[in-house]
Amino acid sequence: MTLEIFLQNAANGITLGSLYALLAIGYTMVYGILRLINFAHGEIFMISTYFAFYGTAIFALPWQVAFVVAIVLTALLGVVIERAAYRPLRDAPRISALISAIGVSFLMANLGLVIFGGRPKTFYRPPIFQVPIELGGVRVVALFFVIPLLTAILLVALNYIVYKTKTGLAMRAAQWDFDTTRLMGVDVDRAISITFAIGSALAAVGGIMWGLRFAEINPNMGLFPGLKCFIAAVFGGIGNISGAVLGGFILGFGEIMLVAFLPGLAGYRDAFAFVVLILILLVRPTGLLGDKQRVKV
Amino acid sequence: MALHRRLMMVLFCAALVSMCGIAAAASETEIRIGVYEPMTGAMAAGGQMTMEGIQLAQEQRPKVLGLPVRVILVDNRSDKVEAATAVTRLIQKDKVCAIIGSYGSALSMSGGPVAQAAKVPVMGCSPTNPLVTLGNDYYFRACFIDPFQGRVMAQFAYDKLGARKAAIIQDIAQDYAVGLANFFRQAFNELTEDPKSIIAFTSYQTGDRDYTAQLTYVANAKPDVVFAPGYYADAAVLVTQARSLGLKMPFLGGDTFEAPEFIEIGGKNVEGVYFSTHYSADAPVTPASERFVALYKARFKTAPNTFAALGYDCYNLVLDAIERAGSSNPKAIRDAMAETKDFVGATGIITLDANGDATKSAVVLVVKDGQFKLVDVVHPR
Numbered sequence: 221m222t223l224e225i226f227l228q229n230a231a232n233g234i235t236l237g238s239l240y241a242l243l244a245i246g247y248t249m250v251y252g253i254l255r256l257i258n259f260a261h262g263e264i265f266m267i268s269t270y271f272a273f274y275g276t277a278i279f280a281l282p283w284q285v286a287f288v289v290a291i292v293l294t295a296l297l298g299v300v301i302e303r304a305a306y307r308p309l310r311d312a313p314r315i316s317a318l319i320s321a322i323g324v325s326f327l328m329a330n331l332g333l334v335i336f337g338g339r340p341k342t343f344y345r346p347p348i349f350q351v352p353i354e355l356g357g358v359r360v361v362a363l364f365f366v367i368p369l370l371t372a373i374l375l376v377a378l379n380y381i382v383y384k385t386k387t388g389l390a391m392r393a394a395q396w397d398f399d400t401t402r403l404m405g406v407d408v409d410r411a412i413s414i415t416f417a418i419g420s421a422l423a424a425v426g427g428i429m430w431g432l433r434f435a436e437i438n439p440n441m442g443l444f445p446g447l448k449c450f451i452a453a454v455f456g457g458i459g460n461i462s463g464a465v466l467g468g469f470i471l472g473f474g475e476i477m478l479v480a481f482l483p484g485l486a487g488y489r490d491a492f493a494f495v496v497l498i499l500i501l502l503v504r505p506t507g508l509l510g511d512k513q514r515v516k517v
Numbered sequence: 518m519a520l521h522r523r524l525m526m527v528l529f530c531a532a533l534v535s536m537c538g539i540a541a542a543a544s545e546t547e548i549r550i551g552v553y554e555p556m557t558g559a560m561a562a563g564g565q566m567t568m569e570g571i572q573l574a575q576e577q578r579p580k581v582l583g584l585p586v587r588v589i590l591v592d593n594r595s596d597k598v599e600a601a602t603a604v605t606r607l608i609q610k611d612k613v614c615a616i617i618g619s620y621g622s623a624l625s626m627s628g629g630p631v632a633q634a635a636k637v638p639v640m641g642c643s644p645t646n647p648l649v650t651l652g653n654d655y656y657f658r659a660c661f662i663d664p665f666q667g668r669v670m671a672q673f674a675y676d677k678l679g680a681r682k683a684a685i686i687q688d689i690a691q692d693y694a695v696g697l698a699n700f701f702r703q704a705f706n707e708l709t710e711d712p713k714s715i716i717a718f719t720s721y722q723t724g725d726r727d728y729t730a731q732l733t734y735v736a737n738a739k740p741d742v743v744f745a746p747g748y749y750a751d752a753a754v755l756v757t758q759a760r761s762l763g764l765k766m767p768f769l770g771g772d773t774f775e776a777p778e779f780i781e782i783g784g785k786n787v788e789g790v791y792f793s794t795h796y797s798a799d800a801p802v803t804p805a806s807e808r809f810v811a812l813y814k815a816r817f818k819t820a821p822n823t824f825a826a827l828g829y830d831c832y833n834l835v836l837d838a839i840e841r842a843g844s845s846n847p848k849a850i851r852d853a854m855a856e857t858k859d860f861v862g863a864t865g866i867i868t869l870d871a872n873g874d875a876t877k878s879a880v881v882l883v884v885k886d887g888q889f890k891l892v893d894v895v896h897p898r
Contacts, residue, residue, distance in 0.1 A: 225737055228762075232729035338557030338592075339565060340750045342781045352761060359763045434726040435757060436750050436782045440558060444724060479719070479730030486731050487689030487720035 221480070224357040229480040230473075231360050237472025238368040239429055243449035244456070244464035245374065246422035249382075252459035253395050253415045255314065259321040260301060261423055262446020263328035268294040268424035269343060269437040270336055276344040283346050291424040298420025299413050307409070310398070325446075332439030340438040343431030367429050371465060374422065378461050381418070391415055444490070451497045457510025466508060471496065548586045548845050550835055551607030553618040553628055558595025559723050559748055562776040563620035563824055567642050570828025571617060573809075573816055581836045582843070588832075593619055597627040604628040608635045614845040615640065615838070615854075617831045620824060621748075622646030622693035629656045638851035640835050642827040643772065643795065646696045650873040657854050657873035659830045659862065660795050661897070663693070663771075667700025669793045669879045669895045670744065670769050675708040677893070678767055678791075680741035682716045686731055686755065688747035689720035697746040697771050705744075716740055721755070723748065728755045729762060736764050744769045753782035760786040767791060775823050780887055790884045791892065795823045796864040797880045799891040809863035823864070830862035 243265060250258045271293045275286030305324045309317045351362040382388040390411040393401040398408050430445065431437055449464075452471045456463025471493060479486040500507060552571060554564035568590065575588055589611045593600040600619060607613045608631070616632060616639040619625050625644035632639045633655045641649055641658035645666055650656045674680040683705055687698035702715050717738035719731045732755070735743055743759070745752055745768055756768050767789060774792040783790075798821050801807050809829055813821035835850075837860060842849035860867040865877040881893040 225733060228733050229730060232727070232733060235729070236727045333557050338555075338561035340561075340778050340782065342778075342784075350761070352763075354763075359761070361761050430726075434754050435784075436726070436754050436778075438559075438561075438750070440724070476727075476730040480734060483717070483719040483731065483734045487722055489725075490722060 225480075227356075227358045229476055231358050231364060233473035233476035234368060234469070235360070235364050235433070236476060237469035238371045239426065239433065239468075240449055240452045240472045241465040241468025242367065242371050242374070242429060243423065243426040243445055244452035244468040245378065245461055246419040246426065247449050248453040248456070248458055248461060248464035249378065249422070250415060250419045251453065252461070253391050254306070254412060255395070256306060256317050257321065257450070258419070259318070259446070260324040260328060261419070261449070262442030263325050263332070264294060264298055264301070264420050264442075265423040265427045265430070265445060266332060266437070266439060266442035267297060267328060268427035269431045269441070270332070270341075271424070272428050272431060273341050273343055273437060277341075283344060287428050290428065291421050294424035294427070295417040295421040298416040298423075302413060302416040307412075325442075329439060329442060336439050338439065340436050343435050343437050345432050345435055349432050363429070363432055367433070370425065370429065374425065375461065375465055378418070382461070387411065387414055448493055451493050454497060454507055455500050457507030460507070460509045463507055463509035546584065548581055548584050548839060549611055549613045550586060550588050550832075551611060551613035551616040552588055552590045553593045553600060553603040553607060553616065553624075554590065555595040555620055555624060556590070556592035559750065560595040560621045560624075562749060562778050563643070563773065564592070566776070566822050566824035567620050567828035569817060570825035570830075571832045573812055573825070574829040574832035576816075577812065578833065578836060581839050582845070586836070589613060593624055593628070595621065595624070597623055600624040600627040601631050604631040608632065608637050613637065614847050615835045615850050617642065617828070617835060619644065621691070622649055622696070623691050625649045625656070626692055629653045632656065636851070637847045638838075638854050640831045640854065642831045643824055644693070645772065646692050647874075648692065648696070654855075654873075655851055657857070657869055659827055659834055659864065659867055659875055661877045661879060662874050663697045664700045665897055666771055666793050666879060667697050668704040669881065670771065670791075671701050671704035671708055672895070673791065673793070673881050673893065674705065674742045674744070674769060678742055681709055682714055682740045684717035684735045684738055684740035684743045685715055685719070686728070686735060686743060686745045687720050688723055688751060690722045691747065693771075693773065694746040698744065701744050701746070721747070721751070723751060725751065726754060728758050732759050732762050732764060736762060740766060742767050742769055746771045746773070748773045749776035749779040750782060753779045753787055756790060757783050757786040772823060775882070775889065780884060783884075787884045791881055793879045793881050793895075795877065795879065796826045797882060797889070797891045800880055800894055802865045802878070803861050803863070805861050806863045826863045830864050830867065833862065834860060834867065
């Protein structure tokens with residue numbers, strides 16, 4: 221393998237990895253606060269792409285507006301899902317909430333099939349993101365720079381919200397004990413709603429980037445990205461935002477390099493992701509940046 | 518109280534089920550034909566297009582043996598497990614006397630053994646993998662098979678595009694794509710008389726969205742053409758990524774590229790993609806083709822596609838067999854189906870061979886100005 225090809229693959233890996241990272245942040249954030257694996261994250265991601273799709277295709281909004289509207293609607297959707305499916309189960313055993321999450325995931329995927337139809341739709345891709353750029357034999361499109369940049373900005377912004385603001389303090393307090401936090405005069409419900417709003421908005425940003433990159437959207441698209449990002453989040457240490465980004469990058473990079481070095485095994489790259497998950501859980505159950513004491517999966 | 522209510526529920530359901538059973542057994546007032554097609558999932562477009570053809574045919578010919586025909590559709594969700602369940606359901610619950618389906622060879626291969634065990638004949642519209650009918654005396658099909666299709670594209674690449682080195686990217690999760698890739702490789706090796714003429718061979722899985730690693734590998738091998746058998750949405754995304762990575766050589770595929778989604782998703786990137794398929798409205802082969810085109814245009818207001826044409830033919834083939842059998846007995850229908858000879862369909866003259874396969878010509882289409890245009894018609898030898 222020549223250096224040029226390696227660099228091209230590295231660029232491919234960064235593009236894919238940053239997409240995974242973007243989605244994994246939302247996953248890990250909800251887990252970090254609520255200790256709930258939100259299996260519906262992939263479906264929230266799917267629905268966000270349809271919001272953006274209908275915004276541009278049916279309501280003929282300019283794409284900038286459509287994307288913002290999609291992010292806002294998705295954030296609202298996340299809040300509604302939390303109200304309807306998770307809040308009533310907050311004092312129930314953790315497994316009940318987990319099963320409720322799986323239920324929401326199936327419900328939304330099937331609702332998607334009924335409402336959006338089984339045939340794929342084409343996501344509007346503004347030409348500005350598709351401008352081809354060639355750097356010393358490595359070919360990328362403009363999106364290659366947009367996605368990692370966005371991931372970095374969101375990472376910084378999230379760390380700021382969680383660690384520097386009052387809302388973030390409330391979130392982190394809620395993560396330890398709801399009752400005690402309430403006794404301190406913190407509105408736990410509000411903190412959790414905000415967590416879901418942010419987590420879902422991140423899924424929407426990920427969904428829009430996904431649509432811009434791959435053009436095709438369908439009601440089943442949430443399943444695999446959802447699982448991959450779950451792996452990325454566990455890999456990095458679930459609940460840890462920087463860990464999720466790291467996990468996403470390593471997973472995306474690993475998948476690309478597996479195909480690059482062993483093209484004959486290209487069909488098994490999903491298996492690779494799951495093997496990585498098993499190895500991580502065996503060797504380092506708390507993930508790369510995971511906190512040893514706190515995580516109880 | 519809760520227990521009591523639950524008990525009532527169970528009893529009620531049991532009563533309902535037994536009533537359905539009685540109703541189904543008693544009603545010899547209609548002929549029930551089952552359809553299992555992917556209406557959702559990765560192959561949804563194929564199943565939906567096929568269903569349009571079946572609907573159209575039923576509207577034209579709603580009766581057989583003096584009884585009304587009822588078409589019962591079950592969505593197999595592009596899923597192999599669901600496909601087997603769908604066939605079981607059609608046979609056991611709906612008590613159909615014959616089945617039509619399914620787009621996607623893997624789906625047909627999964628439903629086939631179920632139908633064979635229950636001795637209900639199936640007419641496949643577009644499953645092209647040879648294994649669908651091989652060893653299954655209850656499975657037939659209205660289309661050609663992949664050894665022929667693979668040869669058509671290899672020949673086209675060799676003769677018309679002057680290709681001497683080719684690369685293959687197959688969808689490894691689909692029997693259709695794996696089979697077709699293999700037949701293309703064999704035919705291309707024979708044509709070039711060079712066992713190493715396939716210089717890159719790699720895979721992806723249905724629903725994958727990032728193909729950059731495979732494409733980088735293929736680009737590095739510098740083939741004259743890339744053969745990429747797989748389903749329309751995956752293939753459109755794949756070709757789009759190939760173009761953004763600077764791969765300029767022609768991309769080739771099989772009949773599953775034919776779906777409006779291929780052009781919608783791929784846009785300008787899929788211009789110049791060649792693929793083989795069963796039929797083109799631009800090359801009517803029989804008087805039935807022209808009639809079908811006119812009917813389809815009147816009903817759906819767009820130009821017809823291969824899969825609707827095959828669905829239309831399948832329905833008529835099944836009705837033809839029922840008529841010749843003179844009864845709705847599945848075994849009698851099977852025997853009549855096996856003897857199908859010189860049936861004038863929209864997609865060609867259909868005569869089923871000992872395996873239950875049709876021998877028909879293929880057409881090669883190209884994407885040009887956002888439309889599928891006819892390039893070549895290839896007759897079987």
